Amino acid sequence: MAAKDSPISPSRWTFGVLVVFTMFGFGFGNWLARIPAVRDRLGASTFEMSVIGLTLAAGSLIGLVLAGRTVTWLGPRRAIFYGALGQALFMPLGATLLWFGMPIPGMLALACYGFFFSTSDVAMNVSGAAAERALGKSRMPILHGGYSFGGVSAMGVGALAEMFKVPVPVHLSIVFALVVVGILFAIRRIPRVEPGVSPAEPLPVSTSTGPIQLLANPAAETSPERPSSYNPWRDPRIIVIGFVAMSLSLTEGTATDWLPLALADHRGFTNSAAALALGVFFVAMLSTRAAGSLLLERFGRVAILRASAITAGTSIVLLNVLPFSWAAYVCAGLWGVGSALGFPIGISAAADDPEKAVRGVATVSAIAYAAFLVGPMAIGLLGEHLGLLNAFLPLVAFLIFVIFAAGAAREPGRQTPSKTTG
Known part of the structure; x- marks a missing residue:
């Protein structure tokens, strides 16, 4: 045991x-x-x-x-x-x-x-x-x-x-x-993490400052509300976090599915040059995730989510406006930076309450995953009528939503700017 x-x-x-x-x-x-x-x-x-x-x-x-x-x-x-x-x-x-x-x-x-x-x-x-x-x-x-x-x-x-x-x-x-x-x-x-272990039975975890206790069953509830009665689909915070993660996941998935084809069709890129732009996107996203922990410790989730949305939205607009080949690579990199941290932050925020973490994470994942089911088909349909580059522009509306809704992901105990300055 x-x-x-x-x-x-x-x-x-x-x-x-x-x-x-x-x-x-x-x-x-x-x-x-x-x-x-x-x-x-x-x-x-x-x-x-x-x-x-x-x-x-x-x-x-x-x-x-x-x-x-x-x-x-x-x-x-x-x-x-x-x-x-x-x-x-x-x-x-x-x-x-x-x-x-x-x-x-x-x-x-x-x-x-x-x-x-x-x-x-x-x-x-x-x-x-x-x-x-x-x-x-x-x-x-x-x-x-x-x-x-x-x-x-x-x-x-x-x-x-x-x-x-x-x-x-x-x-x-x-x-x-x-x-x-x-x-x-x-x-x-x-x-x-064994089912059936008593919630009072701790799981020993050592840290640099000594042992700490974690519940052996992370779904076990110690508050008056039993976990079996908790429905994350009725939790407004979880739903908002899910849509924030979905918006940035949709932004990521759109680049993965359509960016090379859009550059080949509308910017005259060769297949290899368009694939290189996607490579820039992936490298930028991977690098941002590698640095993400330091960024979050320094600035917090809300600021990072808003900066991510602004960065991704700006890259999408500039990709439509600037006709230069070099600009497409710059925009691909910025798009990767802006898309990288939305889903990881959403998962962390959904798991803030350890007693409800399992169902919260599952719900946010399900909402965000809808972006990968519906998003590519919707973008492709718009692209048929408007052209793929123009089809990317509706993503900006989702990113504006992230800017306003990011506060739902705030870390427990982290003060708002007005409180810290007051």
Whole structure:
């Protein structure tokens, strides 16, 4: 039981969660890297591949809707482990079925993969937020930077697999075997969170200033309101935080899906030059996430969210106004900077109350994930009628919302400027 566990260093815990983020980003990134090969093998149209993608996304959304209860039941550590096993089973299985011309069973397997992926995604975010509290420092941007790093690394591995003509089922089977190995390494550094442990039974965690006590079951409620009665969908703060995270996630996803094509169609970029602009976006986003913890400690969530929205909105407007090639690269970089921290901050804010963290994180994740389901289709539809560059402009309205709604994410106990100066 938890009382017999050795003291856990928050730094060790944070490192373990960082490995989890990186491995899951690496696994999913390898699937993304091999989608063109799957399309060629199936001879599928763009629409048919979109349907396959939506099937995976639908499974993910179901997982997110149920993740609050699932992660509460299993605990984050177990949910991460079982999520990794589910991913390692269903992604290679789905890829194999698609590879051999069985799209319907393959899509069902991908939906199952999406379910396990989103469940473990919530679990790793809950565990990361708890590690932040134990450490007393912001670490969520670095954790999400690990996910981005895993995804970027996967693109290189996928390119090598394409070069050596490795069949997709073989490639993904090897990748997800490595993911499981990485998760087994990581969860040894994550506290045990067992269902059924008494809320009064503490989990020992060591810090540089001595041991601190964390509840063994993070979903256990010590306040008069029992966690079973808490519905985050009726919590105005959680809903606003969810829409803030969704707005910046939509901004990020739009660049990922449409920026290269927009530059190729409307700025005359070659495919390689347009891909380079996307590379600038990713590097800027990854760098900002690496520096995000220091920025948050210095300026706080509200200021960073507002600065992110202003930066991203300015980049989108300038991309439409300035016709110069060099300006497109500058705007891509600013877009990456502005998009980087919204979702990590939203997750940290949703987990401020440790008694409600699991359901809060699941709800914010579900709202933000809607941006990845609806956003690309909406931008593409607008792009058909207005042109892709013009289709980016409605994002500015979402970013203006972030500027006004950012206060919902304020850290507990952090004073507003008027109070600090008064």
